Amino acid sequence: EVQLLESGGGLVQPGGSLRLSCAASGLSISSYAMYWVRQAPGKGLEWVSGIRGSGRKTYYADSVKGRFTISRDNSKETVSLQMSSLRVEDTAVYYCARDVVGGSHSYFYGMDVWGQGTTVTVSS
Amino acid sequence: QSALTQPPSASGSPGQSVTISCTGTSSDVGGYNYVSWYQHHPGTAPRLVIFEVNKRPSGVPDRFSGSKSDDTASLTVAGLQAEDEADYYCSSYTDSNTLVVFGGGTKLTVL
Numbered sequence: 001e002v003q004l005l006e007s008g009g010g011l012v013q014p015g016g017s018l019r020l021s022c023a024a025s026g027l028s029i030s031s032y033a034m035y036w037v038r039q040a041p042g043k044g045l046e047w048v049s050g051i052r053g054s055g056r057k058t059y060y061a062d063s064v065k066g067r068f069t070i071s072r073d074n075s076k077e078t079v080s081l082q083m084s085s086l087r088v089e090d091t092a093v094y095y096c097a098r099d100v101v102g103g104s105h106s107y108f109y110g111m112d113v114w115g116q117g118t119t120v121t122v123s124s
Numbered sequence: 125q126s127a128l129t130q131p132p133s134a135s136g137s138p139g140q141s142v143t144i145s146c147t148g149t150s151s152d153v154g155g156y157n158y159v160s161w162y163q164h165h166p167g168t169a170p171r172l173v174i175f176e177v178n179k180r181p182s183g184v185p186d187r188f189s190g191s192k193s194d195d196t197a198s199l200t201v202a203g204l205q206a207e208d209e210a211d212y213y214c215s216s217y218t219d220s221n222t223l224v225v226f227g228g229g230t231k232l233t234v235l
Binding site: 035037044045046047050059060061062095097100107108109110111112114115116117 | 156158160162164168169170171172174175176181211213215216217221222223224225226227228229
């Protein structure tokens with residue numbers, strides 16, 4: 001079965017850290033840009049971060065810049081999101097997703113494969 | 125406040141058509157043909173229904189179509205069915221340093 005599997009979510013106190021992982025199963029992600037998208041309770045989807053297939057270029061939403069770091073290990077077909085200085089407003093379901101178009105490009109075409117999400121709760 | 129503007133709600137009766145708009149700027153929707161649309165049922169993973177303005181992934185019914193005029197993109201769902209009731213989000217490439225912007229979402233109700 002083709003799927004992305006997120007893990008690493010949980011309960012953390014404000015100011016704490018958490019590392020999310022996304023593993024590919026039944027599909028390759030090594031040549032694709034990968035993204036993290038979140039949905040806070042009662043809110044819409046919010047794009048969080050992205051990384052090119054090579055890993056050499058990363059992108060962040062202003063709301064997480066300087067606190068979150070995206071990385072990837074193409075040999076293991078995994079993508080990670082290191083989250084630090086967490087805030088209550090970071091509470092959300094976090095999804096990883098793959099770009100529609102693989103290979104080397106500089107754009108965002110859309111996200112065609114999504115994981116089921118992992119829940120992050122930031123609370124004291 | 126989302127970077128792309130969508131109406132919060134839309135509705136239609138079974139068999140009817142409904143169109144959802146998504147307004148951005150020349151830095152995103154208006155400047156590039158990289159608009160995508162997602163269907164999201166609560167508790168499930170979002171589903172891509174349109175990419176590159178008007179392309180459908182395999183498995184998406186041709187009842188779903190996309191278009192764009194200037195800074196506004198649109199998603200049309202024809203022949204509404206009960207299972208089309210969901211939240212719909214647009215997104216776009218942006219030439220700002222963030223790469224991607226989303227709309228705030230539109231809740232589609234099938235009456």
